[in-house]
Every structure is written in C-alpha cells, then in structure tokens.
Amino acid sequence: MRSLLVLLLVAGAAHAGGAPDPEALEHLVKQDCGSCHGLTLKGGLGPDIRPEAISHFDAETLSEVVLDGIPGTAMPPWRPLMSEAEAAWIAEYLLTGEHP
Amino acid sequence: MKRLFAPVLMSMASIAAADTIVATGDLGLVVERAEGSLLLVDQSERAAIGRIEGLGDLSHASLVYSPDERFAFVFGRDGGLSKVDIVEQEVVARVMQAGNSIGGAISDDGTLVAVSNYEPGGVRVFDTETLEMVADIPTGSKTIGLVDAPGRRFVFTTWDEGETWIADFSAGDPAITKVVGMGANPYDALITSDGRTYITGLFGQDGLTALDLWDATPEPTPVLPGYGRGQEDLPVYKMPHLEGWAKAAGEFVLPAVGHHQVLWVDATTLEETGRTDTHGQPVFAMARPDGRQVWVNFAHPLNDTIQVIDTVSKEIVHEFKPGPAVLHMEFTPRGHEVWISVRDAGKVMIYDTQTFEKLREVEADSPSGIFFTARAHRTGL
Numbered sequence: 001m002r003s004l005l006v007l008l009l010v011a012g013a014a015h016a017g018g019a020p021d022p023e024a025l026e027h028l029v030k031q032d033c034g035s036c037h038g039l040t041l042k043g044g045l046g047p048d049i050r051p052e053a054i055s056h057f058d059a060e061t062l063s064e065v066v067l068d069g070i071p072g073t074a075m076p077p078w079r080p081l082m083s084e085a086e087a088a089w090i091a092e093y094l095l096t097g098e099h100p
Numbered sequence: 101m102k103r104l105f106a107p108v109l110m111s112m113a114s115i116a117a118a119d120t121i122v123a124t125g126d127l128g129l130v131v132e133r134a135e136g137s138l139l140l141v142d143q144s145e146r147a148a149i150g151r152i153e154g155l156g157d158l159s160h161a162s163l164v165y166s167p168d169e170r171f172a173f174v175f176g177r178d179g180g181l182s183k184v185d186i187v188e189q190e191v192v193a194r195v196m197q198a199g200n201s202i203g204g205a206i207s208d209d210g211t212l213v214a215v216s217n218y219e220p221g222g223v224r225v226f227d228t229e230t231l232e233m234v235a236d237i238p239t240g241s242k243t244i245g246l247v248d249a250p251g252r253r254f255v256f257t258t259w260d261e262g263e264t265w266i267a268d269f270s271a272g273d274p275a276i277t278k279v280v281g282m283g284a285n286p287y288d289a290l291i292t293s294d295g296r297t298y299i300t301g302l303f304g305q306d307g308l309t310a311l312d313l314w315d316a317t318p319e320p321t322p323v324l325p326g327y328g329r330g331q332e333d334l335p336v337y338k339m340p341h342l343e344g345w346a347k348a349a350g351e352f353v354l355p356a357v358g359h360h361q362v363l364w365v366d367a368t369t370l371e372e373t374g375r376t377d378t379h380g381q382p383v384f385a386m387a388r389p390d391g392r393q394v395w396v397n398f399a400h401p402l403n404d405t406i407q408v409i410d411t412v413s414k415e416i417v418h419e420f421k422p423g424p425a426v427l428h429m430e431f432t433p434r435g436h437e438v439w440i441s442v443r444d445a446g447k448v449m450i451y452d453t454q455t456f457e458k459l460r461e462v463e464a465d466s467p468s469g470i471f472f473t474a475r476a477h478r479t480g481l
Contacts, residue, residue, distance in 0.1 A: 031400075031425070031443070032337060032338070032400045034159060035160075035337070035338045035339070035400070036338075036339070038157075038159060038160075038177055038200070039133065039134075039157060039159030039160075039177065040157060040159075040178075042200065043200060043218065043219065044160065044177065044200065044202070044218060045202075045218070045242065045244075045259065045287070045339065069335065074285070074287075074303055074336070074339070076335035076336055076337055077335055078335075080335065081337075081401055
C-alpha cells in the first residue's frame with residue numbers, strides 16, 4: 001500500500017498541469033522505454049520501436065499499447081504512471097520521431 | 101606486469117619517472133551512457149582521474165577485466181566490443197561484432213572474451229589479445245545470462261526457447277552441451293563464485309531455475325516455483341539484474357519479478373528461507389562483500405531510493421534517497437564503501453557502509469554501471 005501511494009505521488013508530478021511536458025516525456029521514452037527497447041529505441045529485449053518499425057500502428061492503437069501494455073509479454077501497462085494525453089504524445093513522438 | 105618493468109628500470113635514473121607507474125588494483129570504470137565514454141576512477145582517492153571516449157552506444161553497457169587488471173573489455177548495446185587500456189587511458193582495439201548486444205564474459209584463463217547478442221541471437225567469442233573472432237555460436241534466440249565458468253567454459257541462456265547452453269573451450273573448438281526446459285523467458289542469470297551453481301531468473305513464470313555445473317549432465321532444478329502464487333503481478337518497468345547477485349551467510353538473495361520483494365533461498369538446498377517486502381520492484385540486490393548487508397535499488401518510478409537489508413534479521417535497517425535514477429552500486433572489494441551511480445543527478449555518490457554517511461560526490465555524465473578492477477579475480481564478474 002505504501003509503495004502504491006508513492007507511485008501515485010510520483011505519477012502525480014507527470015500529471016501536473018494536465019498538459020504533457022515534452023522534455024520530461026522525451027526523457028522517459030529514451031531512458032525508461034529505453035530500458036528494454038534500447039536508448040536509441042532500435043530494440044533490446046523489447047522490439048525495435050523506431051518510426052519505420054512501427055509504421056503499421058495508428059496513433060490510437062499505439063497509445064493503447066502504451067497505456068495497457070501487451071498481456072503475456074514483457075510490455076507493462078503505463079496507465080498507472082501517465083495520463084491518456086501523455087500516452088497520446090508518446091505515440092505521436094514514436095511514430096514521427098519528432099515532438100508533436 | 102612485464103610491461104611495467106621497462107619504466108621501472110628507467111626510473112632508476114630518474115625518480116620522477118616513478119610517476120609513470122600506474123597501479124590499477126584500486127581503480128575502476130564508470131559507464132557514462134549518454135556520450136559513450138568511460139570515467140576512470142580511483143577508489144582510494146574517491147575521485148575521477150580520467151575519461152576515455154569513443155565507445156559508441158553505451159546504454160546498458162557492461163565490462164570485464166583482464167587478469168592483470170590493465171585492460172577492460174567493454175560490451176556496448178550497439179554491438180561494439182572495445183578493448184580499453186586503463187593505464188594508457190585509451191581504446192586499443194574495437195570491433196562491431198553484432199547489431200545489438202547485452203553483455204559479456206571473460207574466460208578463466210583470460211584468453212577469450214565472449215559477447216551475448218540479441219541480434220543476431222547468439223554468442224560470439226574473441227581472442228582477448230587481438231579481438232579476432234574465434235567462434236560464432238548462433239542460438240536463434242535473444243541470448244542472455246552469459247557467464248564464465250571454470251575450465252574455459254561459457255554458459256548462457258536463450259530468452260525465446262528457455263535453453264541453457266554450456267560452451268566448453270578447453271580443447272580449442274567449443275563443445276556445446278544444451279540443457280532444455282529451463283522455463284519461460286529467462287531474463288538473466290548468475291553463477292556462484294565457486295563456479296558450481298548457475299541460476300536463471302524467469303520472466304514468463306514465477307520462479308527461477310538452477311543447474312549444478314559439477315554434474316556431468318546438469319538437469320534443470322526449479323527454485324521457488326510459483327513464488328507469487330495468489331498475488332497479482334505488478335507491472336515491471338525495468339527487468340531485474342542477477343549479475344550483481346547476492347550470497348550472504350549461506351543464502352542467495354534474489355529479486356522477485358512482478359512482486360515488490362527480495363527472496364531468500366538456502367544456497368545448499370535451494371529451498372525458500374524467507375522474503376523481505378521492499379519499496380518497489382528490485383533491480384539489483386547486492387551483498388556487501390562480507391555478506392552482512394544487502395543493498396537494493398528499484399525500477400522506475402521508484403528508482404530514487406535504496407534500501408539496506410540486514411542479512412541476519414532479513415529486515416530493512418536503512419533507507420535513503422541518493423537522488424533521481426539510481427542505476428547501479430559497486431562495493432569496494434572489502435566492502436567498507438559503496439559507489440552509487442545516480443544518473444539524472446549526473447553524479448556518482450560514495451557512502452560509508454557502516455555509518456551510511458555520504459563521503460563524496462563525483463561528477464559523471466549520465467553514469468550507469470560501475471566496475472572496479474577487483475572483478476578481474478571473480479568468477480562470473
């Protein structure tokens with residue numbers, strides 16, 4: 001319970017103000033998505049998620065994958081840590097390689 | 101050592117030349133992951149004494165040392181294998197040996213260095229003198245948990261198939277023994293310092309699997325099967341590491357996966373002896389060299405914290421927040437101090453392990469792994 005509370009507090013920082021913070025999210029993509037997908041996102045234990053590798057996804061589907069993960073795989077749900085707007089920002093960023 | 105002899109002779113004529121002798125026993129390297137550099141550090145001085153650049157993508161990089169503690173073999177995520185001379189502070193050889201790598205090991209005799217690769221999946225083995233490839237062992241799978249074992253052997257495991265392979269180089273060309281049925285999605289492995297027990301952690305199911313490498317035909321032995329039974333799995337935002345495994349007072353201390361616990365296992369019987377609830381998903385659970393304490397760091401988003409567990413009571417005796425993104429810890433060889441990389445603070449922090457007092461901060465650029473040269477003399481590191 002205690003760790004859940006801390007989790008919410010930490011997540012709260014990312015939610016502050018409601019609008020996605022591009023710098024914080026880019027940092028999260030590189031460093032934390034990068035834990036599995038590689039710092040350059042070309043893949044590691046998780047697959048390549050550079051734009052050319054994921055072009056078959058639309059932004060909405062990708063955003064759902066980020067929020068809810070892929071059950072049965074190592075991809076975790078990020079919903080406890082971010083808002084839907086933030087997941088949508090990340091989906092767009094991954095698909096285009098640029099800040100939305 | 102032989103190479104140092106010439107400067108010693110010359111120094112007889114000039115005492116100043118003694119400055120050119122570099123003893124490496126208390127040195128170490130810190131991976132600076134963003135810029136692809138290594139920070140050379142001195143444990144006794146508690147200071148950085150140099151920087152070696154040009155090593156490519158060092159996210160998730162690790163390294164091993166030659167037996168003379170002069171050369172480091174650095175395994176980059178981008179498939180780069182670099183040989184670094186820490187006396188001259190320069191890269192002396194470098195090959196791009198694969199597209200995507202995860203770690204490496206050096207043979208007990210120091211003549212072979214092996215790299216495990218995600219892409220193409222398998223292990224490649226190189227001559228430590230020249231970095232020429234001497235063996236290519238494709239596994240058809242992402243390959244993890246590569247360690248050295250006594251008898252010029254390497255042991256590694258496949259993520260996709262759940263097989264452990266033992267590659268024996270004692271007769272030159274490798275003889276491969278495959279052990280199937282290690283379990284679903286092994287994510288990392290450890291070998292005990294006596295080289296006898298190899299344990300792989302499983303992501304795809306609750307539990308670990310052990311092999312007795314002293315057995316002529318090792319059989320998979322389940323360890324803590326179904327340890328999370330009855331509990332919902334929590335999301336894992338970073339895979340734990342087993343390489344920095346802890347063995348303390350006759351027990352293994354292992355991170356759980358999907359549960360905020362470390363698990364205690366009797367090293368002889370492999371039966372559970374306890375659990376300690378932790379602050380978050382453990383990433384490293386590392387024993388201080390004397391085995392009296394285990395230090396634990398955690399996955400995102402709880403990665404600003406460290407907990408210290410007393411191995412006699414199995415209780416948390418100290419908790420503190422070094423700063424944002426604590427990635428790695430390395431103890432001095434006798435355990436009186438610990439160096440901790442705090443990536444987003446851009447610092448390595450040094451603590452006294454008895455008083456928990458912070459002794460020094462060393463500036464570093466996105467520091468991750470810390471590797472002291474004493475690893476040269478440890479099986480599995």
